Amino acid sequence: xxxxxxxxxxxxxxxxxVIFLRPGGINEAWPASIGAxxxxxxxxxxxxxxxxxxxxxxxxxITIIATIVMAVVLESFGFFHWAAxxxxxLAKGSxxxxxxxxxxxxxxxxxxxxxxxxxxxxxxxxxxxxHNLQLKPSEQLPYLLSGALxxxxxxxxxxxxxxVNLIALEIVHMTLYMHTAMMxxxxxxxxxFMSTLMFIVVKKKLxxxxxxxLQEDIEENFFSKNFHPLKETLSVATKHKRTKFMLKxxxxxxxxxxxxxxxxxxxxxxELVAVFGSFLLLAWRWYHLRTNPLDILxxxxxxxxxxxxxxxxxxxxxHNAGLTAMLVRACEPIVNxxxxxxxxxMGGLVSVLSNFFNNHPALMIGxxxxxxxxxxxxxxxxxYLANIIGSDMGSLLLPIGTLASLIWMDILRKNRIHVxxxxxxxxxxxxxxxxxxxxxxxxxxxVQMIFT
Numbered sequence: 341x342x343x344x345x346x347x348x349x350x351x352x353x354x355x356x357x358v359i360f361l362r363p364g365g366i367n368e369a370w371p372a373s374i375g376a377x378x379x380x381x382x383x384x385x386x387x388x389x390x391x392x393x394x395x396x397x398x399x400x401x402i403t404i405i406a407t408i409v410m411a412v413v414l415e416s417f418g419f420f421h422w423a424a425x426x427x428x429x430l431a432k433g434s435x436x437x438x439x440x441x442x443x444x445x446x447x448x449x450x451x452x453x454x455x456x457x458x459x460x461x462x463x464x465x466x467x468x469x470x471h472n473l474q475l476k477p478s479e480q481l482p483y484l485l486s487g488a489l490x491x492x493x494x495x496x497x498x499x500x501x502x503x504v505n506l507i508a509l510e511i512v513h514m515t516l517y518m519h520t521a522m523m524x525x526x527x528x529x530x531x532x533f534m535s536t537l538m539f540i541v542v543k544k545k546l547x548x549x550x551x552x553x554l555q556e557d558i559e560e561n562f563f564s565k566n567f568h569p570l571k572e573t574l575s576v577a578t579k580h581k582r583t584k585f586m587l588k589x590x591x592x593x594x595x596x597x598x599x600x601x602x603x604x605x606x607x608x609x610x611e612l613v614a615v616f617g618s619f620l621l622l623a624w625r626w627y628h629l630r631t632n633p634l635d636i637l638x639x640x641x642x643x644x645x646x647x648x649x650x651x652x653x654x655x656x657x658x659h660n661a662g663l664t665a666m667l668v669r670a671c672e673p674i675v676n677x678x679x680x681x682x683x684x685x686m687g688g689l690v691s692v693l694s695n696f697f698n699n700h701p702a703l704m705i706g707x708x709x710x711x712x713x714x715x716x717x718x719x720x721x722x723x724y725l726a727n728i729i730g731s732d733m734g735s736l737l738l739p740i741g742t743l744a745s746l747i748w749m750d751i752l753r754k755n756r757i758h759v760x761x762x763x764x765x766x767x768x769x770x771x772x773x774x775x776x777x778x779x780x781x782x783x784x785x786x787v788q789m790i791f792t
Contacts, residue, residue: 344384345661351375352654356697360740365753368746369643372650379657389660393652399611400506401645403600404454406614410593411457412639413621416631420461422586424469428550435547436539439483442466443535446487450494452593454501455732455744456644458491463751473550481759482542484752485767489736490535492744493775496732497527500600500610503648504700505728508707512724516604523725526786530733530779537771592621647743648700655704667709679719680784686710687726687780691734695741703731722787726780734776739764 355375359368379385385393414420427445431438445465450458466487470480495502499509499519509519596617603613622633658664671689675682686706693702706727710720735741739749739761752759 344382345658345663347382348379348384348654348657348661349663351378352658352697352701355654356701359698359746362746365750367643368743369646369650372647372654376650376653379653382657384657384660385653389656390653393649393656396510397507397648397652399609400503400510401648402611403500403506403614404456404503405640405642405645406611406618407453408457408460408644409618409636409640410596410621411453411461412636413618413625414461414589414593415464416625416629417586417589418582419586419589420465420468422582423465424472426583427465427469428473431550433550435479435550436543438550439486439539439542439546440535442483442487443490446491447494447531450491450501451498452590452597454503455492455495455742456503456641456747458494458501459488459744459748459751460641462487462491463748467751467755467757475547475550477757478545479547480757481763482545482767484757485759485764486535486538486542488745488748489538489768489771490531492736492742492748493534493733494531495744496530496728496779497524499523499728500597502732503644504703504731507648507652508703508724508728511704511707511711512720514721514724516601516610518721519725520601522721522787522791523728523783526779526782527729529782530729530775533778534733534771534775537774538767541767541770589621592624593617644743651698651700652704655701655708658705659708664705664708664712667705668712671709672713675713675715675719675723679722679787682719682723683726683784684777684780686723687730687734687776690727690730691737691776694731694735695738698740699731699735699742702735703727706731718787718791722783725783725787729776729779729783733779734772737768737772739768 352375355371358366358371362368380390423445427438427441430441442462446458446462449461453461463484466484470483495505497520499505499514499516505519509516596613599613599617600610602608603610622636625631626633671686674685677685690699690702690706693705707724710724710727713720715723732742736745739745739759749759
């Protein structure tokens with residue numbers, strides 16, 4: 341092993357160790373940026389490489405931040421309180437029904453925004469909801485855990501729902517349209533399987549019925565207990581006006597999401613659509629709430645940009661030091677066994693790497709390795725999507741496998757909610773491996789049926 345690859349691997353391992361341990365609650369962007377800085381100082385990654393990295397991650401990063409801005413704007417309108425109240429009302433006193441509505445909410449929020457944005461939206465909603473329903477901590481945990489798992493895994497069906505997916509799409513030169521055409525059906529069916537399996541696993545811990553005293557006029561109870569600007573803006577709005585207003589907001593976000601796919605199909609930079617949509621939503625908020633748009637600078641998690649750039653610099657360093665060439669030699673015999681075996685093994689390999697080293701570097705390494713093999717386009721895209729399944733679903737076996745999971749755990753800590761590894765693994769060890777395998781099977785047969 342050369343000195344360069346040894347040094348780069350050491351920097352990578354030390355960076356991931358600090359990210360996982362988070363001493364003193366340090367933000368994950370700091371160790372990543374320090375690791376990237378050392379890589380740049382050694383010259384393993386050149387100035388030209390940095391320009392190439394910015395070109396690859398720039399559009400994806402801007403798109404993700406723009407959609408997170410939309411999520412922050414929704415919070416300003418009181419969307420969290422409204423959504424929590426609607427979930428409680430739709431549940432009609434059934435703890436089982438509440439589980440399925442939470443699953444639907446988390447799935448839709450990831451599709452409308454992205455997995456990180458969905459965690460930032462749904463986790464506060466669920467905490468607010470479960471607190472107001474006065475459920476015991478043991479009864480709250482299944483809802484919080486299953487919601488987080490489905491929200492993170494739901495980034496698989498469409499590429500725009502995950503920053504690392506968008507970056508990888510740039511590497512394999514694949515459009516969002518093609519990603520969705522090949523992945524939406526198997527990915528969504530895999531998520532349905534995942535939700536059903538999770539329900540079977542956590543059913544005994546879910547309350548059969550919710551407190552009856554809270555069912556009467558629950559929406560007004562939520563809004564009276566939790567003041568927010570929208571209440572004054574709509575002159576102590578009626579439930580009908582609130583619902584109509586929130587649905588307009590969601591419709592706007594959905595239209596922006598559709599336009600992103602249209603832009604991808606027409607080869608228009610998707611970040612332009614995402615940024616334009618965010619500006620319009622900020623203007624809408626200013627019109628209704630007279631809120632200074634500059635507050636978004638404080639509320640937006642800009643560290644995600646630094647984290648993505650820094651991790652890619654480290655991965656580029658591993659690539660330049662020769663790790664990718666080593667992986668190509670190791671993986672070529674696997675790929676040559678046939679598409680079915682290659683999809684299962686490569687998807688499984690990325691799952692394992694994601695759980696040990698986080699899904700950002702795992703997917704990037706896997707994707708760069710694929711592009712170096714010189715395989716035909718359909719095989720490349722299928723195995724790439726198998727890697728996506730491993731990165732977005734298989735990575736959830738451990739609570740440190742994704743940035744979204746780390747964000748979720750941080751939100752819970754700030755709200756003094758403790759989730760032990762034992763409690764997490766009691767669900768994930770059963771659900772995640774089976775879901776990953778089933779979805780990989782579904783992907784292979786879907787591609788065979790439609791694209792070959």
